[in-house]
Amino acid sequence: MNSFLRDGKGMLLAYDQGFEHGPSADFNDKNIDPSYIMEIAAQGDFTGVVFHKGIAEKYYTGKVPLIVKLNGKTSLPKGEPVSTLVCSVEEAISLGAKGVGYTIYLGSANESVMLEEFGEVEEEAHKRGIPAIAWVYPRGEAVKNDTAPEIVAYAARAGLEMGADAVKIKYTGATDSFRWAVRAAGLTKVFMSGGPKAPTDESFLGQVKGAMDAGATGLAVGRNVWQHSNPLKMAAALHEIIFNNGQIEKALELVAQ
Numbered sequence: 001m002n003s004f005l006r007d008g009k010g011m012l013l014a015y016d017q018g019f020e021h022g023p024s025a026d027f028n029d030k031n032i033d034p035s036y037i038m039e040i041a042a043q044g045d046f047t048g049v050v051f052h053k054g055i056a057e058k059y060y061t062g063k064v065p066l067i068v069k070l071n072g073k074t075s076l077p078k079g080e081p082v083s084t085l086v087c088s089v090e091e092a093i094s095l096g097a098k099g100v101g102y103t104i105y106l107g108s109a110n111e112s113v114m115l116e117e118f119g120e121v122e123e124e125a126h127k128r129g130i131p132a133i134a135w136v137y138p139r140g141e142a143v144k145n146d147t148a149p150e151i152v153a154y155a156a157r158a159g160l161e162m163g164a165d166a167v168k169i170k171y172t173g174a175t176d177s178f179r180w181a182v183r184a185a186g187l188t189k190v191f192m193s194g195g196p197k198a199p200t201d202e203s204f205l206g207q208v209k210g211a212m213d214a215g216a217t218g219l220a221v222g223r224n225v226w227q228h229s230n231p232l233k234m235a236a237a238l239h240e241i242i243f244n245n246g247q248i249e250k251a252l253e254l255v256a257q
């Protein structure tokens, strides 16, 4: 995981929502252009950027370490979620990836498909000397609340036991309960997932601070940065919390400047 860490911490910019959610509600005239996100990743000094292979192939400039998401699904099918491979580890590496990502919908009636594929991805990634990062998102009929502390901790633990180098999990809403999820992940690094744009900068930065205080390695964020009116100021605020162990007040000053 070291390729994506600085002083043991990481700040990843995720941009797979065009595939996962569709090019509609999440996007505007600026952020529909992948070049805009590539520039935010570089100028905002992110420690990694996450693309699906098509965007990696056409827009990746090499300025920030690349994670290629290997599986994906659209938001069109209803029913129990399943996300399957659209890219191999080998192809990801040929596109410049220094790590690969894979989403597992834990609790879905189809979870076995993703558990099996992730096992293969993890084996291949480790053979080739790069980390395998698991987006572990509990989802489906059986999951009533995907941010319930016990569910988030389960996601973290499943990541450790599956051999993930890092897990990307949702915030539980409180430092103490997130701390347990970090404990459950053991030596697997924990990245907090950003989620839909928060109503205020303060509420989002509060979540990031809570996760970092709980022992998270960092943040993997998309919409809260590239939907922001000033993504680079938001990036500076995140730096303050993640790398300088800064307080929310200082971070808020940076985003307001």
Ligand code: FBP
Residues within 6 Å of the ligand: 014, 015, 016, 017, 020, 135, 137, 168, 193, 194, 195, 196, 220, 221, 222, 223, 224
């Ligand atoms: P965001 O910060 O925009 O939520 O991005 C993080 C991420 O994990 C993306 O990689 C992924 O596309 C998205 O969240 C998944 O969103 P959802 O939970 O709605 O499927």
